[in-house]
Amino acid sequence: xxxxxxxxxxxxxxxxxxxxxxxxxxxSGDYLCVVGENGSGKSTLIKGLLGLKSPSKGKISMDENLKxxxxxxxxxxxxxxxxxxASAYEIVISGRLSTRGIRPFYTKEDKQIVExxxxxxxxxxxxxxxxxxxxxxxxxxxxxxRALCATKKLLLLDEPTAGLDPMVTVELYNQIEHIxxxxxxxxxxxxxxxxxxxxxxxHILQLxxxxxxxxxxxxxxxxxxxxxxxxxxx
Amino acid sequence: xxxxxxxxxEMFSYGFMAKAIIVGxxxxxxxxxxxxxxxxxxxxMIGDGLSHVGFGAMAVATALNAAPMTVSLPVxxxxxxxxxxxxxxxxxxxxxxxxxxxxxxxAIGVISISLTTGMNTDVYNYMFGSILSMSDxxxxxxxxxxxxxxxxxxxxxxxxxxVTFDETFARATGTHTTIYNMMIAFLTAxxxxxxxxxxxxxxxxxxxxxxxxxxxxxxxxxxxxxISSAIISLLCFSVGITASYLYATPTGAxxxxxxxxxxxxxxxxxxxxxxxxx
Numbered sequence: 001x002x003x004x005x006x007x008x009x010x011x012x013x014x015x016x017x018x019x020x021x022x023x024x025x026x027x028s029g030d031y032l033c034v035v036g037e038n039g040s041g042k043s044t045l046i047k048g049l050l051g052l053k054s055p056s057k058g059k060i061s062m063d064e065n066l067k068x069x070x071x072x073x074x075x076x077x078x079x080x081x082x083x084x085x086a087s088a089y090e091i092v093i094s095g096r097l098s099t100r101g102i103r104p105f106y107t108k109e110d111k112q113i114v115e116x117x118x119x120x121x122x123x124x125x126x127x128x129x130x131x132x133x134x135x136x137x138x139x140x141x142x143x144x145x146r147a148l149c150a151t152k153k154l155l156l157l158d159e160p161t162a163g164l165d166p167m168v169t170v171e172l173y174n175q176i177e178h179i180x181x182x183x184x185x186x187x188x189x190x191x192x193x194x195x196x197x198x199x200x201x202x203h204i205l206q207l208x209x210x211x212x213x214x215x216x217x218x219x220x221x222x223x224x225x226x227x228x229x230x231x232x233x234x
Numbered sequence: 235x236x237x238x239x240x241x242x243x244e245m246f247s248y249g250f251m252a253k254a255i256i257v258g259x260x261x262x263x264x265x266x267x268x269x270x271x272x273x274x275x276x277x278x279m280i281g282d283g284l285s286h287v288g289f290g291a292m293a294v295a296t297a298l299n300a301a302p303m304t305v306s307l308p309v310x311x312x313x314x315x316x317x318x319x320x321x322x323x324x325x326x327x328x329x330x331x332x333x334x335x336x337x338x339x340x341a342i343g344v345i346s347i348s349l350t351t352g353m354n355t356d357v358y359n360y361m362f363g364s365i366l367s368m369s370d371x372x373x374x375x376x377x378x379x380x381x382x383x384x385x386x387x388x389x390x391x392x393x394x395x396x397v398t399f400d401e402t403f404a405r406a407t408g409t410h411t412t413i414y415n416m417m418i419a420f421l422t423a424x425x426x427x428x429x430x431x432x433x434x435x436x437x438x439x440x441x442x443x444x445x446x447x448x449x450x451x452x453x454x455x456x457x458x459x460x461i462s463s464a465i466i467s468l469l470c471f472s473v474g475i476t477a478s479y480l481y482a483t484p485t486g487a488x489x490x491x492x493x494x495x496x497x498x499x500x501x502x503x504x505x506x507x508x509x510x511x512x
Contacts, residue, residue, distance in 0.1 A: 086456040
């Protein structure tokens with residue numbers, strides 16, 4: 001049984017269809033990259049998978065063991081966050097909140113999970129630093145640690161390397177790959193960066209108002225779509 | 235310093251001053267705590283808009299011979315939910331809607347006052363506040379509601395942080411952000427109504443905005459900003475009301491001036507620190 005199955009799914013904003021006829025499934029442990037040009041419906045799909053937007057047609061079915069509060073999410077940063085006074089630790093531990101329910105305070109177990117993820121991402125030296133004083137790459141790692149605190153099964157990343165310099169981008173990709181391999185966490189990533197998508201992912205989903213390609217990355221490399229996408233992105 | 239404390243104690247011997255101080259301190263505390271979240275969420279103007287709605291409601295209540303606080307409380311809470319909905323709806327621009335509601339309430343308030351009692355000191359007191367306006371039942375209501383605000387804030391502190399820092403993430407991972415946004419608006423509405431009569435409709439939002447902005451000059455974590463806001467707010471209120479007692483200045487305005495001075499002080503320290511760092 002796949003973790004997520006999309007059958008004939010369409011999304012629309014006020015009657016205007018953004019993306020339609022999506023048919024794909026994600027298995028546990030997959031590393032899926034969603035690629036496509038701006039406005040091709042990538043971010044809308046992520047919102048749909050997170051349950052922030054319901055499909056206008058079709059059905060997204062989740063594995064019954066995957067509860068909606070067990071999905072980790074790395075959103076694109078908002079302007080308000082850039083000058084937010086909060087320590088890295090405060091942000092990471094806020095990822096545990098969804099599992100708390102109505103209970104207001106964090107437990108020892110929460111703190112242990114936070115420590116584990118801080119160690120995993122190597123941000124121990126940042127824990128008491130102010131978020132707004134961190135570099136772009138450090139901020140992304142803090143947000144990634146928060147996302148990991150929220151999930152054991154599925155991680156959704158919305159253009160995690162946007163605005164980062166090439167060195168930091170490679171580091172972040174390596175870290176995400178490491179997480180995927182080590183913990184078996186399923187990863188779904190929206191990306192502009194076709195080169196890295198081909199390098200790291202196990203599956204590719206290409207969108208352009210509809211589904212152009214879905215399959216393993218190896219198949220994608222052999223397909224015509226990849227060449228066309230290369231042309232466009234150059 | 236001991237002089238200041240002696241004067242502060244002396245004020246307590248007057249019944250009306252004791253009432254004003256108790257309510258003032260509690261309201262300052264609530265306002266400063268909520269202010270951190272409101273300022274960071276870019277909702278500062280909602281506080282200002284609500285205080286104008288409160289002015290209108292109070293004026294109408296006086297005209298109808300009803301108890302001002304019991305009338306304005308539900309009206310302002312309703313307005314808070316309305317403003318929140320508007321600012322979440324991207325089709326209508328939030329700031330324009332707030333200006334619209336603010337001025338509309340002011341106009342209705344002024345007309346109802348001039349039709350009944352005429353433009354007199356009442357208007358002045360509503361606008362700029364008066365420490366003489368608190369009745370015993372007002373004090374009891376204020377104390378109870380302030381304690382409710384404080385308890386809810388502490389109980390939901392972690393949720394408020396998450397919703398303030400990143401609403402999308404909170405919602406995506408299953409937190410009911412709408413409920414917490416509504417709770418923040420609800421608590422803000424209560425705080426504004428409680429503080430409005432003493433601070434004045436035009437000045438009450440300063441209690442929300444100043445302590446948070448001042449703390450953000452120097453503090454680097456959400457917790458330290460929250461705690462520092464609370465301390466600054468309590469201190470500024472004490473200094474402000476003592477000054478108004480000693481020099482017969484308007485209370486609300488004196489508290490705001492104390493806040494301005496602390497803000498400038500913090501801003502200077504930040505400025506010097508950054509110069510040194512370069």
